[in-house]
Amino acid sequence: MTLAPIRPELRGKSPYGAPQLDVPVRLNTNESPYPPGPELVADITASVTKAVLDLNRYPDRDAVELRTALAAYLSESTGVTRTFEQVWAANGSNEVLQQLMQAYAGPGRTVLGFEPTYSMHRTIAESTGSRYISGPRRPDFTLDPDAAVAVIREEQPDVVFLCTPNNPTGLSLDPETVLAVHDAFGGLLVLDEAYIEFSHEESLLSLLENRPRLVVSRTMSKAFGFAGARVGYLTADSRVIDALQLVRLPYHLSTVTQAIAGAALRHRKGLLQHVEDTKKERDRLIAEMRFLELTVVESDANFVLFQVPDAPGVWRRLLDAGVLIRDVGVAGHLRVTTGTPAENDQFLRALRELGGSSTARNDRAGLPSLEA
Incomplete structure (x- = not known):
């Protein structure tokens, strides 16, 4: 029986995904290694118990209480005052980005990113019928503002993605570069700050003032x-929020999702202490890996990108040792998520057993690279 034809631009594509394997140490998807503590679990349980009493009713379609709490968090953590009218929330940052593409990109419009970067930027753009262009980076993965401005002026995209800290490299952008990109075109600039809490640098939320074409996603x-809860959000001019409400599905955030996200925000002080622990462990990983004579990219995120001569082979040998990291498709590089001190010790021990910088001596070359 003949199937209905899929859209031509989707033919031959592979779905986004990272391997989910049952191994002792999983450091491949940039998750927090710290589960919710007992106080948060109790609050979530109570909040869900209350919420389920009204599950016969639709949720607050505008998620005003959650957006208000997110605005308070942004204001408190950055010193930049935000109101709920300037904040939007959805099922993970991917849905937030998809809604932006539905409103500001789509057929006949162009989206520009600078790869390597978060691969879902391209995927979401193309899935909404947009033309996606990859802009240049320097060999060290930094962004050359002059080169970025040149490609923007040539292509005149409708949407530009900048990721800071960037995934998978971990590098941050300075405000001057962001402003140079912003001023080079007349479309929407999306600043993806998914990992900003782990950064040595401050958030660039302050750049939003008087810039209605700038969006910051979180x-x-x-x-x-809260990876399992699927909550993402953005902050922007209130007119951007109005545009997103034109494309979002009705009642897109469930009552339960809104309830548990609110509980997490009430316990943010304790949760963000884990961020400080992760930052210390990330910096330790970088120092230890450099001691092994590995070339490591500086990171402002909760992961580290490092260079190896045979990335697929080293990935396989680490997996054989019970440690799962990520081959992100950047030639000669692998990415490791920062775990608990014990998990990081196991990863470092496995690296040492491979011979540190001598990981080039690997007779298992030719293994296929995993999808970025």
Whole structure:
């Protein structure tokens, strides 16, 4: 029986995904290694118990209480005053980005990113029928503002993605570079700050003032350790929020999701202490890996990108040792998520057993690279 034809631009594509394997140490998807503590679990349980009493009713379709709490968190943590009218929330930052593409990109419009970067930027853009262009980076993965401005002026995209700290490299952008990109075109600039809480640098939220074409997206998956809850958000001019309400599905955030996200925000002080622990461990990983004579990219995120001569082979040998990290498709590089001190010790021990910088001596070359 003949199937209905899929859209031509989707033919031959592979779905986004990272391997989910049952191994002792999983350091491949940039999750927090710290589960919710007992006080948060109790609050979530109570909040869900209250919420389920009204599950016969639709949720607050505008999630005003949650957006108000997110605005308070942004104001408190950055010193930049935000109101709920300037904040939007959805099921993970990917849905937030998808809604932006539905409103500001789509057929006949162009989206620009600078790869390597978060691969879902391209995927979401293309899935909404947009034309996606990859801009240049320097060999060290930094962004050359002059080169970025040149490609923007040539292509005149409708949407530009900048990721800071960037995934998978961990590098941050300075405000001057962001402003140079912003001023080079007349479309929407999306600043993806999914990992900003782990950064040595401050958030660039202050750049939003008097810049209605600038959007800053965030997630609760990383710093809040809420990857399983699927809550993402953005902050922007209130007119951007109005545009997103035109494309969002009705009642897109469930009553339960809104309830548990609110509980996490009430316990943010304790949750963000884990961020400080992760930052210390990330810096330790970098120092230890450099001691092994590995070339490591500086990181402002909760992961580290490092260079190896045979990335697929080293990935396989680490997996054989019970440690799962990520081959992100950057030639000669692997990415490791920062785990608990014990998990990081196991990863470092496995690296040492491979011979540190001598990981080039690997007779298992030719193994296939995993999808970025």
